[in-house]
Amino acid sequence: xxxxxxxxxxxxxxxxxxxxxxxxxxxxxxxxxxxxxxxxxxxxxxxxxxxxxxxxxxxxxxxxxxxxxxxxxxxxxxxxxxxxxxxxxxxxxxxxxxxxxxxxxxxxxxxxxxxxxxxxxxxxxxxxxxxxxxxxxxxxxxxxxxxxxxxxxxxxxxxxxxxxxxxxxxxxxxxxxxxxxxxxxxxxxxxxxxxxxxxxxxxxxxxxxxxxxxxxxxxxxxxxxxxxxxxxxxxxxxxxxxxxxxxxxxxxxxxxxxxxxxxxxxxxxxxxxxxxxxxxxxxxxxxxxxxxxxxxxxxxxxxxxxxxxxxxxxxxxxxxxxxxxxxxxxxxxxxxxxxxxxxxxxxxxxxxxxxxxxxxxxxxxxxxxxxxxxxxxxxxxxxxxxxxxxxxxxxxxxxxxxxxxxxxxxxxxxxxxxxxxxxxxxxxxxxxxxxxxxxxxxxxxxxxxxxxxxxxxxxxxxxxxxxxxxxxxxxxxxxxxxxxxxxxxxxxxxxxxxxxxxxxxxxxxxxxxxxxxxxxxxxxxxxxxxxxxxxxxxxxxxxxxxxxx
Numbered sequence: 368x369x370x371x372x373x374x375x376x377x378x379x380x381x382x383x384x385x386x387x388x389x390x391x392x393x394x395x396x397x398x399x400x401x402x403x404x405x406x407x408x409x410x411x412x413x414x415x416x417x418x419x420x421x422x423x424x425x426x427x428x429x430x431x432x433x434x435x436x437x438x439x440x441x442x443x444x445x446x447x448x449x450x451x452x453x454x455x456x457x458x459x460x461x462x463x464x465x466x467x468x469x470x471x472x473x474x475x476x477x478x479x480x481x482x483x484x485x486x487x488x489x490x491x492x493x494x495x496x497x498x499x500x501x502x503x504x505x506x507x508x509x510x511x512x513x514x515x516x517x518x519x520x521x522x523x524x525x526x527x528x529x530x531x532x533x534x535x536x537x538x539x540x541x542x543x544x545x546x547x548x549x550x551x552x553x554x555x556x557x558x559x560x561x562x563x564x565x566x567x568x569x570x571x572x573x574x575x576x577x578x579x580x581x582x583x584x585x586x587x588x589x590x591x592x593x594x595x596x597x598x599x600x601x602x603x604x605x606x607x608x609x610x611x612x613x614x615x616x617x618x619x620x621x622x623x624x625x626x627x628x629x630x631x632x633x634x635x636x637x638x639x640x641x642x643x644x645x646x647x648x649x650x651x652x653x654x655x656x657x658x659x660x661x662x663x664x665x666x667x668x669x670x671x672x673x674x675x676x677x678x679x680x681x682x683x684x685x686x687x688x689x690x691x692x693x694x695x696x697x698x699x700x701x702x703x704x705x706x707x708x709x710x711x712x713x714x715x716x717x718x719x720x721x722x723x724x725x726x727x728x729x730x731x732x733x734x735x736x737x738x739x740x741x742x743x744x745x746x747x748x749x750x751x752x753x754x755x756x757x758x759x760x761x762x763x764x765x766x767x768x769x770x771x772x773x774x775x776x777x778x779x780x781x782x783x784x785x786x787x788x789x790x791x792x793x794x795x796x797x798x799x800x801x802x803x804x805x806x807x808x809x810x811x812x813x814x815x816x817x818x819x820x821x822x823x824x825x826x827x828x829x830x831x832x833x834x835x836x837x838x839x840x841x842x843x844x845x846x847x848x849x850x851x852x853x854x855x856x857x858x859x860x861x862x863x864x865x866x867x868x869x870x871x872x873x874x875x876x877x878x879x880x881x882x883x884x885x886x887x888x889x890x891x892x893x894x895x896x897x898x899x900x901x902x903x904x905x906x907x908x909x910x911x912x913x914x915x916x
Contacts, residue, residue: 379548379583379584379588381584381588381591382551382588382591382592382595384591384594384595387590387591387594387629388594389590389591389593389594389625389628389629389630390628392628392629393628394624394627394628394657394660394662395662396662397654397657397662397663397664397665397666398627398631398632398633398634399434399435399607399609399632399633399634400433400434400435400633400634400650400654400665400666401433401435401436401437401467401609401633401634401635401636402428402433402435402436402437402635402636402637402638402650403436403437403467403611403635403636403637403642403647404424404428404637404638404641404678405421405424405425405428405436405437405438405439405450406437406438406439406440406447406467406468406469407437407635407637407642407643407647408637408638408641408642408647408682409421410440410643411641411642411643411646412641412682412683412684413683414683415446416681416682417446418446418449418450418453420680420681421450421681422453422459423677423680423681424677424678424681425438425454425459427674427677427678427681428638429461429464430667431638431666431667431668431674432665432666432667433464433666434463434464434465435464435465435467435491435633436464436465436466436467437466437467437468437469437491437493437635438450438451438454438466438467438468439451439468439469439483440468440469440470441468441470441479441480441482441483441484442470442471442475442476442477442479442480442483447483448479448482448483451466451468451483451484452483454466455484455485455486455487456486460487460488460489462488462489464489465489465490465491465536465538466484466487466489466490466491467490467491467492467493467538467540468480468483468484468490468491468492468493469493469495470492470493470494470495471494471495471496472494472495472496472517472518472520472521473521474521474524477492477494477521477524477525477528478528480492481528481532484535485532486534486535487535488535488536489535489536489538490535490536490537490538491537491538491539491540491574492525492529492537492538492539492540493540493541493542493576494518494521494522494525494539494540494541494542495541495542495543495544495576496514496517496518496521496543496544497514497543497544497545498514498543498544498545498546498549498553498554498557499545499546499548499549500548500549500550501545501548502544502545511553511556514557515556515557515560518541518543518557518560518561519560519561519564522539522541522561522564522565523564525539526539526564526565526571529571537571538572538573538574539565539567539571539572539573539574540573540574540575540576540609541558541561541565541573541574541575541576542575542576542577542578542611543557543558543577544578544580545578545580545581546577546578546579546580546592547577547578547579547580547581547582547583547584547589547592548581548583551592551595551596554577554592554596555596555599555600558575558596558600559600559601559602562575562601562602562605562606567602567605567606568605572607573605573606573607574606574607574608574609574633575600575606575607575608575609576609576610576611576635577592577593577596577608577609577610577611577626577631578610578611578612578613578635579610579611579612579613579619579622580611580613581613581615581644582612582613582614582615582616582618582619582622583615583616585616585618586618586621586622586624586625587625589612589622589625589626590622590625590626590628590629591629593608593610593625593626593629593630593631594629594630596608597629597630597631607632607633608630608631608632608633609631609632609633609634609635610622610623610626610627610631610633610634610635611634611635611636611647611648612626612634612636612647612648613642613643613644613645613646613647613648614640614642614644614645614646614647614648614649615644615645617645619636619640619645619646619647619648619649620648620649620652620653620656622648623636623648623653624653624656634648634650634653635647635648636648636649636650636653637649637650638650638651638674638678639651639675639678639686639690639693640652641678641682641684649690649691650666651668651671651674651691651692651693652690652691652692654666654668655668655691655692655693655729655734658729658733659728659729668692668693668734669733669734669735670734670735671692671693671734671735671736672735672736673735674693675693675695692729692734693734695740696740698727698731698736698740698741699740699741700726700741700752701752701787703751703752705725705726706751706752706755707751708725708726709724709725709726709727709741709751709755710751710752710754710755711725711751712724712725712727713755727741738759741755751770752774753770753773753774753777753793753797754770754773754774756790756793757773757793757794757797760790760794761794762872762873762881763872763881763897764870765883766866766868766883768866768885769866769868769883769885769895769897772885772895773797773800773801776796776800777793777796780792780796800895801895801896801897801913802896802897802898802909802910802912802913802914802916803897803898803899803913807909807912807913807916808832808912808913808916809830809831809832809912809913809915809916810830810831810832810909810912811828811829811830811831811905811908811909811912812828812829812830812831812836813828813829814826814827814828814829814904814905814908815827815828816846816849819842822844823842823843823844823849824842824843824844824845824846824848824849825840825841825842825849826839826840826841826842826843826846826849826850826853827839827840828840828850828853828908830912837857839853839854839857840853841853841854841856846904846907846908847864847867847884847907847908847911848864850908850911851863851864851886851911854911854912854915858915860888860889860915861888861889862886862887862888862889862915863886863887864884864885864886864887864911865885865886865887865893866883866884866885866895867882867883867884867885867907868882868883869881869882869883869903869906869907872899879899879900879901879906880899880900880901880902880903880906881897881898881899881906882897882898882899882903882906882907882909882910883895883896883897883910884896884897884898884907884910884911884913884914885914886911886914886915894914894915895914896909896910896911896912896913896914896915896916897910897913898910898911898912898913
């Protein structure tokens with residue numbers, strides 16, 4: 368890289384709009400959406416989709432609720448032409464869906480494009496030609512007048528062909544292709560000239576697409592360009608203003624949102640942002656951004672996992688695991704502090720209240736994701752992560768001190784192999800550490816307790832140990848106190864019960880109970896035991912035996 372990049376590159380000049388209004392606007396309703404996955408997205412693939420993959424993607428877009436879909440560049444290849452014909456001839460297009468096709472400003476290509484649409488109920492013809500100074504000078508060798516004449520002549524041909532085919536409900540879209548680095552006055556001039564030929568009205572709807580074909584400026588400059596155009600275009604109320612942001616600077620989403628604030632009515636893009644170079648704007652991100660603000664996007668991503676799987680299969684490109692909203696790790700926390708905040712959020716949450724959750728701007732369940740992926744455990748995780756998974760999967764609400772104790776063992780385990788710990792491995796470690804195994808070292812078989820005249824409780828129990836049984840006898844001011852006194856004499860190891868907690872596993876009267884006990888020994892060490900049983904007293908006694916065993 369150059370030490371002085373200014374010697375080679377220059378910043379894009381801002382537009383003069385001192386009274387800009389878009390910064391004060393809020394997006395309160397979704398724009399119109401156009402998916403161009405099957406055209407713009409497809410042309411950006413190293414291996415373009417075949418008919419089967421295109422049909423699979425088409426069905427996905429319909430299922431997500433798209434009403435406008437750019438399906439092909441039919442004059443560019445026989446494959447694209449055939450796909451348009453297949454959709455029409457096999458009656459695959461719902462009555463409320465408009466297909467869109469792209470064409471260059473050439474007479475023969477426009478004729479070929481109309482041939483592909485024969486018999487369509489609703490269709491948009493999308494014409495484009497480049498308008499920026501760089502393209503006029505370097506690519507086409509044409510001046511402004513010639514560029515305008517090309518757009519006008521092609522628009523006139525398209526209107527004539529539409530009128531000759533009245534059985535189709537036609538819509539016309541024109542794109543000054545390199546709008547974002549075209550002089551604002553010239554962009555207006557060419558669009559005014561095209562609209563004059565088309566004469567937009569309810570019977571002849573028209574879209575003016577103002578693309579960020581290559582991102583050359585910050586999103587606020589693009590918003591200024593959109594607002595300037597909307598203010599000065601003479602037929603603003605008679606046309607739909609569409610934007611088609613690319614992502615060369617990594618700000619495609621911001622450009623689209625600010626453009627809508629600046630007056631755009633429609634956004635064109637692809638699911639997960641596929642497209643030439645760094646891609647088109649990501650429609651999933653835009654839609655979910657709206658959803659997270661309480662605005663219905665008009666698109667359905669209730670099964671986001673399926674959407675990801677279909678797109679990955681059709682595009683043969685992976686969706687990044689950290690992709691906003693849809694990546695498999697988008698809602699996952701490994702960090703201990705994040706996990707602790709999330710756990711506290713779920714603990715405090717009441718049914719039917721507004722969603723307010725640390726680190727989770729939307730409820731993953733709204734898009735078909737389970738809570739299992741929210742917290743995952745590795746060497747960076749803290750006490751809350753392990754406790755969350757144990758509670759979510761097994762119903763055990765670990766006391767805070769037990770959470771801390773267990774997290775130390777989890778830390779030792781994950782540090783030893785440096786990998787993520789699966790839910791099953793976590794549960795097996797918990798069971799082994801706190802006695803929830805098929806044959807614990809001390810297993811309670813039976814017990815009997817009696818109240819004495821002095822208020823003390825007397826306990827007699829049979830304990831299975833090392834293939835045999837032993838009798839346990841003790842006396843205290845309660846059942847656990849009696850058991851502890853007997854075990855202390857039995858093991859010749861004095862200890863006291865430092866913590867005791869219990870709760871039911873479920874809301875029914877016949878639900879099992881779980882007990883947690885921490886024993887503090889004379890040497891200062893402590894150990895936890897956990898017991899589960901249909902009878903809370905048996906669960907408590909077994910938890911005590913597990914703690915000392």
